[in-house]
Every structure is written in C-alpha cells, then in structure tokens.
Amino acid sequence: MRAIHYREIDGRSVGFWGLAALLAAFMAAGVTAAYFMAHIGHIITGMTNQVVWGMPHVFAVFLIVAASGALNTASIASVFGRVAYRPLARLSGLLAIALLIGGLAIVVLDLGRADHLGVALTHFNFRSIFAWNIFLYTGFVAVTGWYLWVMMERRLNRYTRMVGTVAFLWRLILTTGTGSIFGFLIARQPYDEAIMAPLFVMMSFSFGLAIFILVLMAAFKGARRPLGDDTLMRLKNLLGVFAAGVLYFLLAFHITKLYEAAFRGAEAFLLWDGGIYTFLFWFGAVFLGGMLPMLLFWLPQTRRSRAAAGWGSASVVVGGLALMYDIIIGGQAWPLSIFPGMKVSSSFYDGVVNSYSPSLPECALALGGCALALFIILFALKLLPFLPESLADEGVVESDMGSAKPKAAAGAA
Numbered sequence: 001m002r003a004i005h006y007r008e009i010d011g012r013s014v015g016f017w018g019l020a021a022l023l024a025a026f027m028a029a030g031v032t033a034a035y036f037m038a039h040i041g042h043i044i045t046g047m048t049n050q051v052v053w054g055m056p057h058v059f060a061v062f063l064i065v066a067a068s069g070a071l072n073t074a075s076i077a078s079v080f081g082r083v084a085y086r087p088l089a090r091l092s093g094l095l096a097i098a099l100l101i102g103g104l105a106i107v108v109l110d111l112g113r114a115d116h117l118g119v120a121l122t123h124f125n126f127r128s129i130f131a132w133n134i135f136l137y138t139g140f141v142a143v144t145g146w147y148l149w150v151m152m153e154r155r156l157n158r159y160t161r162m163v164g165t166v167a168f169l170w171r172l173i174l175t176t177g178t179g180s181i182f183g184f185l186i187a188r189q190p191y192d193e194a195i196m197a198p199l200f201v202m203m204s205f206s207f208g209l210a211i212f213i214l215v216l217m218a219a220f221k222g223a224r225r226p227l228g229d230d231t232l233m234r235l236k237n238l239l240g241v242f243a244a245g246v247l248y249f250l251l252a253f254h255i256t257k258l259y260e261a262a263f264r265g266a267e268a269f270l271l272w273d274g275g276i277y278t279f280l281f282w283f284g285a286v287f288l289g290g291m292l293p294m295l296l297f298w299l300p301q302t303r304r305s306r307a308a309a310g311w312g313s314a315s316v317v318v319g320g321l322a323l324m325y326d327i328i329i330g331g332q333a334w335p336l337s338i339f340p341g342m343k344v345s346s347s348f349y350d351g352v353v354n355s356y357s358p359s360l361p362e363c364a365l366a367l368g369g370c371a372l373a374l375f376i377i378l379f380a381l382k383l384l385p386f387l388p389e390s391l392a393d394e395g396v397v398e399s400d401m402g403s404a405k406p407k408a409a410a411g412a413a
Contacts, residue, residue: 020379027372030367030371062321064178067204068140070095072209073235074151074167075092078164079161084234091216092212109368136174150163176198179199183197188334189263192263195252203320210293214314226390226392274333287319288319289315289316293312293316
C-alpha cells in the first residue's frame, strides 16, 4: 500500500472563515436559547408535563447515535483489516468525538438548571439507564481519543488494532444503552420493546456513515484535494446496506407490536391515524431514510454518480431525524398506560393524545448543538493532520485476504 500523507487544511480562505462565522452564530443562538429557557422556564418551549422530551432531545439523540456510527470507518480499517479504509480512520474518530460532544451539549443546556449537572455526575442511581449512560458517553470520548492517539503517533501504531477493538465494542454497548432508554420504558406503549437496542445500533451505522460521507465530500472539496470515485462508491454502497438494515429492524419492530394486542392502538396511531407522526414515519423514515437512498445508490443510472452519493447520504440524515422525531415525540404523544388492562377516567389527560409544537428556542438550541459539532471538526482539520492529502483512485486495491497491493501489480497478477 502506498504511503498515506496527512496534512492540515490551510483554513485561510474567505469561505473557511465565513463558514466558521455562520457556525458561531448558530452556536450563539443556541446558548441564548438555553439562557432564556433556564431563566424563564420551559414554559417558552412546546414541552409539557405530557411531552417532556422535545426537539432538542430529537437532535441530541440523533447526534449521539450518529457519533457511534461515525466510527464505522475506523473500525472497518483497524478491527477488520480492510486497508482501503485506513486513510479515513482519523477523520472517522474525529467525527465521532465531535458529534457526541454536540449531542451532549444540547442535553446539558436543556436541563433547565445546568448548574446542577454536578449532582448528576456525583450521585448515581444504577437502576436508571441514564446513570449508566453517563459512564458510556464519557468513556466513549476517552476511548476514541486514545484510539486517535495510537493512530496518529507512529511509535504506537502497533496498538491500533487492540485499541480499535476496545472502541468498537464500547460503541456497540453505548448505542445499546441509548436504545435501551426507550426499550426499558414499559409505561410508553410505542417504546417498550427489547428490539429497540439493535434497532438503535443499526441506526447508528446508517446515520453516522451518512454524515461521514457528507463531511468527507465537503472537506475534500473545500481543501481542493482529490477524492477518488472508488473510495466514495465503496462508502455509499455500504451505506445502502445499512439503510436497508434499518428498514428491516423497523419492519420487525412494528410487526412485533402489531402481533401483541395490547399495543395495537399505539401502532394504529403511529402507522395510520397519527397525522404528522404517520407522515414522518412513511415519507421521512421509510422513503427518505431508506428507499430513496437505496434507489440512488443501486440503480444503474445513478450508482456511479457522485451527486447521487451526496444526495442519498443527505436523504439518510433527513430521514433519520424524521425517524427520531417519530420515535421520541410520537411515542410521548400516545397516552400513558399507567394501569394496563384497566379503564382510567379523570380530568388529567387520561386517554388524550398529547399535542406538541417545537418552539423557536428549542430549534435554536438543537441547531446550536449541530453547529458546535461542525465547528469542532472545522478547526480540528485546520490545526491537526486528520485529512489525507489525496484519496485518488490510483494506488491501491484490496486482495481477498484483506491485504493491499498496487493496482499495476494486481492487474499483472
């Protein structure tokens, strides 16, 4: 395999600083929204006693789940020995850390009393999945940082596979824990299913790789560095498999729910009678998040198109956000089943479908977290050598044993 040369981006152009200023403006809007939500209260949001997780949580969970999947490329290179992915491993680790920090920033600023965060970090209720996730999230940042260190320090390269294996297992556990937040909530009928954990794992693979492809294309175009079709086509084909996997787990999840009589009312609400939630599921999650990307990636007319790879990846991201909204908000909109099998009647929203409309402060906070993640990536690429100087097609092909040899030699063989 030819030598891989990494170099920082110049970061001197008007476009670079214009993007940095735009991201800083979104971050400032997010902090301002968090300030007003903390001092005035959540009354200025669309959240209520019935819908306690709103738009910030949709984006936060999406970013956290995507952070785990963004490490896919590095794992494929170091754990599974696919050398064609090795030049992308550093960017993969950077993206994973940045997305997780962005998601956690949204969660912390949405607490209402962010100054009480120290209580959550020093007093643990280990019967709560949220307490477990504190260790999973902070540990993921530490393990991924360690992973980047052994990749970037030549003297430690021999430990890359070992540390990469630890990171791979950690991210599977992390995403399982995030999915279990919903799977363990037995009072919420649209959640309450063990398959939530593997569903979230597959969603992480899909969302994280989609964001990775978009960042990769934007970074190489902005830095004016060659990005070969072979690399891009390999990534988008893998993304198509992950998008199909998400559809499979969604099918299994909803068929299981429909089979159980106790959940048919909630399923009818989400799949047929839920208005915006039904629309987001079928058009957003199923079509934009799964069917459209697979068509763009695999139809003969578009399967070699770079534009189709970009639009398909963007479609996965939009569909993923729609799916998260449907799961988190739609799951709360359906009335709680506090006494299963019993008829409950009172004046406090019993049996009433809960309404929710996201407010401007919620949207500003959510977008501010996304801007923070991109801001970290932007300046990390400027300050440290995360990006290869070239990913041109000529140079490497993979053998069946996972090793690499020059294309000319491979052709002669």
